Amino acid sequence: MSDRPLAPPARADIEYAPSAGxxxxxxxxxxxxxxxxxxxxxxxLLILIVLVGAWxxxxxxxxxPLLVPTFTQTVVALRDAAxxxxxxxxxxxxxxxxxxxxxxxxxxxxxLTMLAVSFRIGSDLLSLLTAMxxxxxxxxxxxxxxxxxxxxxxxxxxxxxxxxLWPVALNTLSGFRAVSETLRMVGQNYGLRGVxxxxxxxxxxxxxxxxxxxxxxxxxx
Amino acid sequence: MSAAAPPKLVVEDVTLRYxxxxxxxxxxxxxxxxxxxAERFVxxxxxGCGKSTLLKAIGGFIRPAAGAIRLNGRPxxxxxxxxxxxxxEFDQLLPWKTVEQNVMFPMLASGKWRADDVRARTSAxxxxxxxxxxxGAHPHTLSGGMKQRVAIARAMAMEPEVLLMDEPFAALxxxxxxxxxxxLLRLWENTRFTMVFVTHSIxxxxxxxxxxLILSPHPGRVRAELNAQIDQGREESGAxxxxxxxxxxxxxxxxxxxxxxxxx
Numbered sequence: 496m497s498d499r500p501l502a503p504p505a506r507a508d509i510e511y512a513p514s515a516g517x518x519x520x521x522x523x524x525x526x527x528x529x530x531x532x533x534x535x536x537x538x539x540l541l542i543l544i545v546l547v548g549a550w551x552x553x554x555x556x557x558x559x560p561l562l563v564p565t566f567t568q569t570v571v572a573l574r575d576a577a578x579x580x581x582x583x584x585x586x587x588x589x590x591x592x593x594x595x596x597x598x599x600x601x602x603x604x605x606x607l608t609m610l611a612v613s614f615r616i617g618s619d620l621l622s623l624l625t626a627m628x629x630x631x632x633x634x635x636x637x638x639x640x641x642x643x644x645x646x647x648x649x650x651x652x653x654x655x656x657x658x659x660l661w662p663v664a665l666n667t668l669s670g671f672r673a674v675s676e677t678l679r680m681v682g683q684n685y686g687l688r689g690v691x692x693x694x695x696x697x698x699x700x701x702x703x704x705x706x707x708x709x710x711x712x713x714x715x716x
Numbered sequence: 717m718s719a720a721a722p723p724k725l726v727v728e729d730v731t732l733r734y735x736x737x738x739x740x741x742x743x744x745x746x747x748x749x750x751x752x753x754a755e756r757f758v759x760x761x762x763x764g765c766g767k768s769t770l771l772k773a774i775g776g777f778i779r780p781a782a783g784a785i786r787l788n789g790r791p792x793x794x795x796x797x798x799x800x801x802x803x804x805e806f807d808q809l810l811p812w813k814t815v816e817q818n819v820m821f822p823m824l825a826s827g828k829w830r831a832d833d834v835r836a837r838t839s840a841x842x843x844x845x846x847x848x849x850x851x852g853a854h855p856h857t858l859s860g861g862m863k864q865r866v867a868i869a870r871a872m873a874m875e876p877e878v879l880l881m882d883e884p885f886a887a888l889x890x891x892x893x894x895x896x897x898x899x900l901l902r903l904w905e906n907t908r909f910t911m912v913f914v915t916h917s918i919x920x921x922x923x924x925x926x927x928x929l930i931l932s933p934h935p936g937r938v939r940a941e942l943n944a945q946i947d948q949g950r951e952e953s954g955a956x957x958x959x960x961x962x963x964x965x966x967x968x969x970x971x972x973x974x975x976x977x978x979x980x
Contacts, residue, residue, distance in 0.1 A: 677803050677805040677807055677808045678807060678808070678810070680772075680777055680801065680803070681801075681803070681808050681810070683777065683794075683795040684775065684795045684796075684799075684800060684801050684822075685821070685825045685826065686795065686796045686797050686825065686826055687825060688794075695825070696810075699810070699812045700810070700811075700812075
């Protein structure tokens with residue numbers, strides 16, 4: 496304690512001339528390899544190559560083409576089905592059903608969430624409906640859909656609508672709710688109300704969660 | 717203060733209440749004041765005096781429980797572009813739009829100007845706040861001070877009847893705040909807009925205000941309305957200090973202890 500300084504030392508003022516020319520380089524580019532590694536698709540491609548390698552290695556080790564075909568055999572089979580085979584036709588039929596269901600699901604989700612942000616009762620209705628239907632697996636609805644719409648197109652579209660509608664509506668609504676109070680007031684300050692307000696302020700502001708909803712919906716469809 | 721021109725904004729006996737889950741809270745009680753053209757009207761008070769709530773009521777976001785707010789003689793019913801608001805929060809810019817598009821958006825949305833006018837007005841407004849080289853930047857790449865500049869440019873480009881400022885510099889660092897206050901005064905010198913400015917800083921109130929309304933808390937009531945037209949750039953002057961002390965005592969005194977004091 497005794498050697499504690501009593502006061503800071505008295506020192507003279509110093510002033511430097513403002514920005515006297517020559518400065519060190521403020522920023523410099525990273526080497527190409529580092530920049531390439533930072534790209535997400537490069538990352539994903541590397542992981543994919545490792546996974547395919549593991550698959551190929553295990554299939555060769557198991558040596559049972561019926562249960563575990565190798566990667567190369569699978570690629571050959573895909574090529575055979577694509578060239579000359581019926582693959583593209585079938586894919587087109589599936590895609591048409593898928594897109595129809597997706598479109599109807601999105602339209603319904605948009606209508607429901609617009610109701611939900613505009614009216615209190617709409618919001619209660621939507622949370623009740625999503626709570627009831629979101630956990631319901633689409634496969635459980637299929638028998639019912641078959642009874643209602645018969646075998647084929649209609650019932651498949653119905654099931655897809657069901658699996659798209661709820662995740663999209665849920666994510667969109669939670670995105671709308673997360674829009675900051677300030678941003679809402681800014682939008683109202685511009686004199687926007689009703690549908691223009693939703694389309695020009697809420698939708699772009701909530702876009703990340705809407706996109707999440709669309710992705711989840713697409714995966715379920 | 718010449719009262720020759722009619723007041724632009726009249727707040728008459730305004731009581732504001734807001735509801736929480738359990739109770740109704742009175743934010744301000746029977747507040748009266750009038751704002752004249754080209755005035756820099758400051759609402760000053762400690763937190764809880766309802767100054768921000770009052771500003772939001774002028775903005776049309778909240779309806780008074782009693783009393784009336786009139787702009788140019790017409791009662792205020794809902795938010796609109798004749799009262800542009802600048803908020804404290806930096807997220808008041810639309811993050812998906814560039815600086816230029818942010819300034820343009822309310823002009824286009826309101827349909828007040830033709831498209832080519834909007835272009836010219838946008839460049840002028842961005843130029844005015846010194847952000848010409850950032851016109852294509854998105855808000856997240858800007859500093860706090862720059863964001864507030866954009867918000868001010870956006871509001872001023874609309875040529876609102878009143879500019880409403882809700883502690884726009886409170887979240888800035890002290891040096892930037894000082895700079896922004898100077899800039900705002902310079903803009904006012906050039907265009908002589910009417911502004912209502914909310915702050916809890918006595919210093920900011922004196923630097924920026926031409927008239928200061930002092931509110932006392934719980935619930936907000938008018939404590940005093942002072943003239944604050946001090947020569948600009950003379951913050952060290954005696955008048956500044958005297959006004960500062962007077963406001964200080966109005967804000968912190970307990971009850972009527974100040975009544976017998978001579979006027980400063």
